[in-house]
Amino acid sequence: MSSEGISAEVPPSGTGCVECADAGGWWMHLRRCAECGHVGCCDSSPGQHASAHFRDSGHPVVQSFEPGEDWFWSYEKGKGVLGPELAAPTSRPEDQPAPGPAGRVPANWRLQIH
DSSP: OOTTSOOTTOOOSOSSOHHHHHHTOOBSSEEEETTTOOEEEOTTSSSOHHHHHHHHHOOOEEEEOSTTOOOEEETTTTEEEOOOOOSSOOSSOTTSOSSBSTTTSOTTGGGTOO
């Protein structure tokens, strides 16, 4: 692990938000903990599980888990940071919609985002 809280060899925990999947919920976009691989939903999502993971674990850096995005964010610093390529896969499946997952996003989802 680097001092930035990044472990490049750790794979993601799955293809969707761990907590939303367990609760039958849905998400806008996904973020991957760069230290332990936990996949959580972004702060626009109803559950805001990625930032909750930071508060609970102290793991400061996430990377976007969206196709075509490779940016990192440090909750601790409140800004974007640079990081290495993380272990594959580096995003949710491209056929998985955002918001997602398919079949669990309510028709009024726009009223439920932050």
